Amino acid sequence: MIRYSIATIFLLLAAFVLQQFMPAFTGLYDSRILLVQLVFLCCAVTVSQPTMLLLAFIGGFFWDAQCALGPHGGDPEVYTHPVESMRFGYSILLFGGMGFLMQGIQPLFKQGKWQFSAILSGIAVFLYLTAEYTMINFVRGDIVVNRPTLLQMAFTALLTMLFSPLIFWLLFNVANTCDHSINPQAVKKRKRAPR
Amino acid sequence: MKPLNLIALLLFLAGAVWALTRSDRSVREIQTAYFSAISPFLKSGSKLETRAHAFLKETRHSKELETELEATKQQLGRLRIIESRFRALEHENRQLRQALDFKKATQFDVVAARVIRRNPTTWWQTVEIDAGSNRGIGTQLSVLSNDGLVGKIDRLDASGERSTVLLLTDEKCQVSARVEGSPEVGILSGQRGGFDGTPVLRLKFLSPNAAARPGQRVFSTGRGGVFQANVLLGTIDSVEQGALDSEALVRPSVNFANLGAVFVVLSSDS
Numbered sequence: 001m002i003r004y005s006i007a008t009i010f011l012l013l014a015a016f017v018l019q020q021f022m023p024a025f026t027g028l029y030d031s032r033i034l035l036v037q038l039v040f041l042c043c044a045v046t047v048s049q050p051t052m053l054l055l056a057f058i059g060g061f062f063w064d065a066q067c068a069l070g071p072h073g074g075d076p077e078v079y080t081h082p083v084e085s086m087r088f089g090y091s092i093l094l095f096g097g098m099g100f101l102m103q104g105i106q107p108l109f110k111q112g113k114w115q116f117s118a119i120l121s122g123i124a125v126f127l128y129l130t131a132e133y134t135m136i137n138f139v140r141g142d143i144v145v146n147r148p149t150l151l152q153m154a155f156t157a158l159l160t161m162l163f164s165p166l167i168f169w170l171l172f173n174v175a176n177t178c179d180h181s182i183n184p185q186a187v188k189k190r191k192r193a194p195r
Numbered sequence: 196m197k198p199l200n201l202i203a204l205l206l207f208l209a210g211a212v213w214a215l216t217r218s219d220r221s222v223r224e225i226q227t228a229y230f231s232a233i234s235p236f237l238k239s240g241s242k243l244e245t246r247a248h249a250f251l252k253e254t255r256h257s258k259e260l261e262t263e264l265e266a267t268k269q270q271l272g273r274l275r276i277i278e279s280r281f282r283a284l285e286h287e288n289r290q291l292r293q294a295l296d297f298k299k300a301t302q303f304d305v306v307a308a309r310v311i312r313r314n315p316t317t318w319w320q321t322v323e324i325d326a327g328s329n330r331g332i333g334t335q336l337s338v339l340s341n342d343g344l345v346g347k348i349d350r351l352d353a354s355g356e357r358s359t360v361l362l363l364t365d366e367k368c369q370v371s372a373r374v375e376g377s378p379e380v381g382i383l384s385g386q387r388g389g390f391d392g393t394p395v396l397r398l399k400f401l402s403p404n405a406a407a408r409p410g411q412r413v414f415s416t417g418r419g420g421v422f423q424a425n426v427l428l429g430t431i432d433s434v435e436q437g438a439l440d441s442e443a444l445v446r447p448s449v450n451f452a453n454l455g456a457v458f459v460v461l462s463s464d465s
Contacts, residue, residue, distance in 0.1 A: 017236045021243060024314040026452070032317065050203035057210050064214070065229035067316040069367060070349050071219050073335040078419035079382065081400075083367045088222040089214030096207060129317070136318060136387070140366070149388035156317070 003178040005051045008043040011174065012055055015039040016062055029148050031155035034125055036063060038160050040095060041121040042167040044102040045109045046175070046182040052099040060092030067091075084139045086132075094131055098124045112186025114168050122161025129153040223350075231353035237312075238356075305339070305458040306330050311357070313454075320365035320385060320394075321349065324457060329355035332459050335421055339458045343427035343448035344370065344415060348459065358459075363428070364394040364451055371419045372398055372428055374443070375412040379405050383413060383428055383445060394451060396429055398443040405441035407434050413445050423460060 015036045024030040040059045044052045065088075072082045101124050102117065109117045130153060137143045175182045196204075217225070230237070308326035315321060326332055328351050338345040338360050346368050349361040361368045364385035372383040381400045398413060411431045417424025429445040 017233060020233065020236055020315075023312075026314075030314055034317075049200045053203045053207040057207055060211075061214055062229060065222075065226050067319065068222055068226060069319055069321075069361065070223065070334060072367070072369065073347075074369065074371075074419040074421045078371050079369050081382070083369065083384065085367065087215050088217050088225075089211055092207075092211040092214055096211070132318070140387070144387040146388045152388075 001180055004175055004180040004182070005047055007174045007178055008047060008051065008055060008171075009058065011043065011170070012036070012039050012059055013062075016066070019066075025155070025159070028155045028159075029152040031152050031159060033163060034156060034160045035163070037095075037098070037125055037128060038121060038163055038167055041098060041102050041124050042117070042164060042171055044099040045106055045117045046171055049103065052103060053096060056095035056099045057092055060089070060095040063091045063095070064088050084141075086135060086139060090135065091132075094128055097131070098128050101127070110183050110185045112183050112189070114183070118161065118164040118168065121164045122157045125160045126153055126157035129156060226350065227353045230350075234352065234354045237352075238354075242311075304461045306332060306461060307456060307458055309456055310454050315359075319367070320362040320451075322360050322362060322454060323357055324360055324459075325357060326459060327352050327355045327358045331461050332358055337422045337426070337460045339426060339460060340449050340454065340456070342450065343429070344422065345449055345451075345454065345457050347421060360457070362451060363396065363447060363449070370422050370428060371416045372413050373416045374398075374401075374405075374407045374431065375414060377406045377411070379407050380416060381443075394447060395432065396445040396447055398431070398445050399440070401434075401441040401443060403437065403439060403441055405434060405436065405443070407431055407441070407443050409433055412448075413443075 015038075019035045022033050022035060024032045036059060040055055043055055047055070068088050069085050071085075072079060074082075076082070102120060105116055105120055133149065133153065137145075171182060181187050306326050308324040310322045311325045312323035315323065324338075332348060332351065334348050334351060336348045338347060344363055346360045346362040346365070348358050350359040352358060362385070363370065363383075366385050366387050369382050369384045371380070373380045379401050381398045383396050383398045386395060386397055398407075401407060409431050413428045413431060415422045415424055415426045415428060427448045429447040432444040432446050434441060434443045
């Protein structure tokens with residue numbers, strides 16, 4: 001269990017490195033594969049709540065370190081209406097929220113129905129992007145919703161979701177290596193089934 | 196709720212509050228540490244992207260290249276005529292300068308750089324360039340291309356070899372701007388959610404009956420301490436008149452989709 005939890009932390013950190021190699025698809029409204037969020041979501045459904053919260057903290061903290069913009073820097077007498085940025089650390093709460101969402105269907109995952117978790121990971125990414133965009137709108141004081149933004153979020157969620165079976169396959173292998181079962185009920189059922 | 200889960204939740208919330216209350220300076224320190232840790236991976240990542248970009252360029256359809264070649268030949272002929280005229284004007288200008296003891300009004304000290312990564316984040320319009328603090332670059336310096344203003348330096352890499360440019364198309368990049376041939380002055384910035392490949396900028400805080408019309412060019416004023424004066428920003432597409440102020444939609448002069456080489460302005464004597 002502990003070995004598996006540590007392995008998920010290393011997987012999340014590896015996702016940060018791999019994310020650097022994943023450019024935006026300009027033909028698909030700048031959508032992208034959010035590997036960090038995907039690895040976190042897939043891990044969240046396989047670990048206990050304290051480990052999920054630790055992963056959420058690490059994921060959100062490093063994600064903000066990667067994406068946060070600096071202050072405007074111009075003369076405040078000229079730039080009287082500076083555009084606000086999101087506060088560093090907001091992603092930690094978003095990651096936490098997504099993690100709780102994924103843990104909601106942990107019973108199904110433990111029964112071996114990982115497909116539901118794969119679909120939910122896509123929905124969770126869409127909700128994550130919607131929440132993030134809503135927060136940006138809220139902080140900047142006006143609501144701008146347009147078709148390209150919605151399509152960008154939808155394509156990003158879809159592209160990310162397509163990779164979830166691969167991540168689950170990886171997690172099953174990591175769990176096997178660590179002598180840990182991430183879907184114990186399914187394993188018991190399989191053992192009980194007549195040959 | 197189990198006691199262990201409750202303790203974990205409380206620790207998580209305490210950690211989140213700690214992160215949310217970091218000052219700009221400590222956020223920059225955290226970012227510097229983060230980027231120096233992943234620097235070796237970033238280097239190979241940007242190399243890969245540059246190679247992929249070059250490969251895609253090479254594999255463009257031959258017919259497209261033929262058409263381009265034909266157009267380039269025509270352009271070359273036209274430019275030769277312009278060049279001969281330019282030489283004559285240059286000669287004349289030199290003579291006049293000598294006569295008036297003219298001092299150059301504006302001189303930029305620039306560093307040339309290549310774009311090595313595009314749009315590394317989800318919501319912000321940024322690119323990474325292959326020049327950093329090693330070549331004298333600092334934050335808040337303006338970045339230009341042959342066609343006009345590209346943006347400004349937002350973050351420097353710890354290795355000193357790279358830096359991040361916040362593009363003019365981002366909502367957070369604000370530039371004090373003026374409309375050519377009119378007294379109109381406003382603040383130009385990008386628009387949120389402009390991901391359909393044709394970015395349009397918004398020139399805000401113009402006077403209610405702004406004397407601005409489509410086709411007029413927009414230049415930086417040089418006020419505000421970040422951008423130099425008289426740098427081309429774009430051309431007005433349309434003007435929306437309001438009760439308190441007017442806004443103009445501006446098409447940027449720079450083609451951000453095909454950004455290759457840029458110049459970071461280190462200093463200017465304007």
